[in-house]
Amino acid sequence: MSMSRLGIIAARLAPIAIGAACIAASTLAVAAPARIGREWLGDEMPLPLAVKTPQDLAVKAVAEKQYLIFNLLAGGKLAWDAGDYAAAATKWETLLRVPGLDPEIDRVIRPLASAARERAGGQAAATSPSAPARAAVVEPAAPPRPRLENVAVSGTIAGGGASGPGGAVVWLKRANGETPRPAPAKGKVISQRGKTFVPHVLAVPVGTKVSFRNEDTIYHNVFSLTKPNDFDTGLYKQGGTYDQTFKKPGAVQLLCNIHSSMLGYVYVVDSPYYAQADGAGAFTIKGVPPGDYELEVWHEGASTTTKERVNVGADGVRGLAVRVGGDRRAPEFVPDKSGKPRQSHLGY
């Protein structure tokens, strides 16, 4: 099959599409390496264009439409070339449903979409050239959407300053729609051992009860001034435990009123899709339904969280590369229970 006309159409759209793609590419510099296989790199919407005026909005709308057309057009071609006819058919059929599509594009793509659908083993979609996009979605001939299994999202965290990326908490929230409420985890324990909190950072879902256990031969206390998860265990000796349920999402700083050098964190997530990075920064979030998500990363060495959009396909996502900040050091003067800063070098 000749693809020469396709090249002509692509050339007509190039000035707009290349500009839009450049903008997108610059913002996707971190995420891009994570994409694997035959996935078209530019399938990210909306474009990160600043909108401050009605004119900005109009420009953004036009750019996004052209960007979408270009992506579907070129993405279908890449899929065709890679032998993934189902993907090619899906992209081109979606393209044909875009309202106000250039007739030239329709004339070229329609037979190609049919061919791709046939090669994919399905019946050619009978998309009407003039049908509006919304109506086209309910066309009876549209290929049935297969039921997708939950998949994994994995990758590597970089950054985190001098302490490295270990312990970073990574979670996903649905970009569209509500994220399921996570069930509390069970059996979570943070020990005081050798005047440290072990683990140093623990990620738990909302509603999880964490047991604080003193494994030292001296008294300990655990408290947090981080509202609304503030608490105070009082003093307890070796073998003693104190249970605290964390009901609100966010980072909770853990301190000991006796030992000013002790510092730890509980991070409370309100999503069932979360993980903690190991010492090398590697993480895997399991059981993620395919779809669009906002990925967020918290690290004790960063003053702000890192966020980015992630599209989780049927095969999941592997090789995601995310960088967190490293601008925040461990505080030198941690407060006592009253909030008064203490000088740890004094030893009391």
Added chain:
Amino acid sequence: MRRLTSTLALAGLCVSMAGRARADVPAATPPAQQQETAPEQPSENDSDGYTPPAGTTPSVVVGGYIDVGFAHAQGDGTSFAPGDTRLPADYGVDTFASAVNSRGDVASTDSHGLFTNGFLPHSVGIGGRPSFLVNTVAADLKYTPPSTGLMVFTRVLALPRFSDAGDATHVLVEQAFGRVIPFDSQELALSVGKFDSVFGTEYLDNESNIRTGVTPSLIARYTTGQSVGAKLFYRIQLAPLWSAISINMAATNSGTFIDALQTPDVSLTGRPVGSVRLGYELNLPRVQAKLGASGMYGVRNDQSDTAARQRALGADLRVAFAGLYLNAEAVKIDEDSGGPKTNDGGAFMFASAFHARGFYGQVAYALTVDAGPLHKITPYGRYELRHAWFDGFTPISVDRITAGLRVDLWEAVIVKAEILINRELSGAPNVANNVQTTSVVYSW
């Protein structure tokens, strides 16, 4: 007032330029509240948490702060009353009225040719002229070898003084000590080197990046000095009572006076000075209270006569409740007369016997806010009274009222402004020596 306002505005500008976005807890966008009725989804993701492998935590930590300010003292910046020719003249300025910064430095110690006997605080030399100041540049270095109970700490202060009328720029090794915690099962810490006083509690707030206000109290000059020696701290927890009792004791070359009043780094007599604080603390979830009684006894170390003794007794109280902080401290100081005096100000004819009684009480309310860089707002007020005399001279009583505001921005920046109203109550003529001062502290 207009000057003060513009100073604050300038300070704010400095802050906005220097600020670094940090927070107590690294910020996370508060997620939208989920419907409590939504079904819970069991998660396949169960974290066991993360602990850095042994040896990966940095064993060397470097920090410090920079304290800059703007100050204005009334009159000529001293507390010498015009025409007051009493001896020793330094006693006139010993009201310590015009402290303008966190070091307790005064605006001026210019005695206009009168003889002084070396009992003067340090001076920034700005006189009565409103001036910007670089108060302190501090650098801390802490080394903690892995898996040991050992720690080495140094704090070096650079004190830039750009006026010929004041003290010269100098570098002060304020602290340099090693500390060992020999038993894991005990709260016992032994320190050797040059370290903070153990007397009272104001030394805990000695540095401007910790102190609530700008200036130290009137009695801080007797209790917050550093000296060279050995120190022991021991504490026992009384868990059923949410309480603890502690002892903090030291044997040092000098006593607890600040460096301007003695030679803290060497012993002039070969006899150590002992100091101790006995403490009780109540640590309830909502209320903390700390009580202490302190004492200091030994040979006076600003002279070499071993018969001349110094004695101090003190009591302190700290209460914290719902963001409200009450600090109070009282001292009784007695120094015998001795031989020729040698201190940071030079050599002088003799060491007069000196006595002081004083106290301060401070109330502060810390309002935690979460509005962009604004982290905490703390208005505070302090009242203090001091009654003191050299043997054979008229006792002088002064008091001081301090009102101020502290604003914490991010985690690294503190902006403070305060007004000090100094009053000569008896034994000395009134002197125009009120002070307005501001301080911007950036910790790094």
